[in-house]
Amino acid sequence: MLCYTKIQVQTGNWRLLKLAAHMRTLPRARKGKRTIDMSLFVHRGSPSCPLGHLASMKRTPFRVRFVDGNPRLFGKNGEEIGHYDQSVCDYFAIRVKDADAMFGRSGCAAATTPLEVAKYIEQFVAQRKA
Numbered sequence: 001m002l003c004y005t006k007i008q009v010q011t012g013n014w015r016l017l018k019l020a021a022h023m024r025t026l027p028r029a030r031k032g033k034r035t036i037d038m039s040l041f042v043h044r045g046s047p048s049c050p051l052g053h054l055a056s057m058k059r060t061p062f063r064v065r066f067v068d069g070n071p072r073l074f075g076k077n078g079e080e081i082g083h084y085d086q087s088v089c090d091y092f093a094i095r096v097k098d099a100d101a102m103f104g105r106s107g108c109a110a111a112t113t114p115l116e117v118a119k120y121i122e123q124f125v126a127q128r129k130a
């Protein structure tokens with residue numbers, strides 16, 4: 001496990017809170033409908049999970065591209081990466097288990113709405129600061 005410096009953790013927290021703020025700007029789901037699918041980066045052409053939304057934001061090292069009709073996440077060097085890839089962990093200064101808990105198939109406590117994702121990320125940052 002890598003140890004991150006205080007500055008790296010502060011930068012990671014800032015990036016996480018920026019992602020949470022972005023998630024809070026997304027439309028709310030209609031009653032009984034989910035708008036977040038943690039198993040997909042993109043669904044029907046729109047970002048679906050927090051990493052899909054991160055890749056759609058400006059000035060991030062991640063992008064979603066379609067390969068054989070399937071959305072894939074790519075890093076700044078053009079390599080295909082997963083939600084627990086070291087570049088994702090380093091970007092947010094988090095451990096692999098935290099990346100999996102936040103961005104995996106049942107990430108953000110199996111969130112189904114952008115607001116649930118935002119709250120999960122904000123709670124994670126608050127706990128990390130404590």
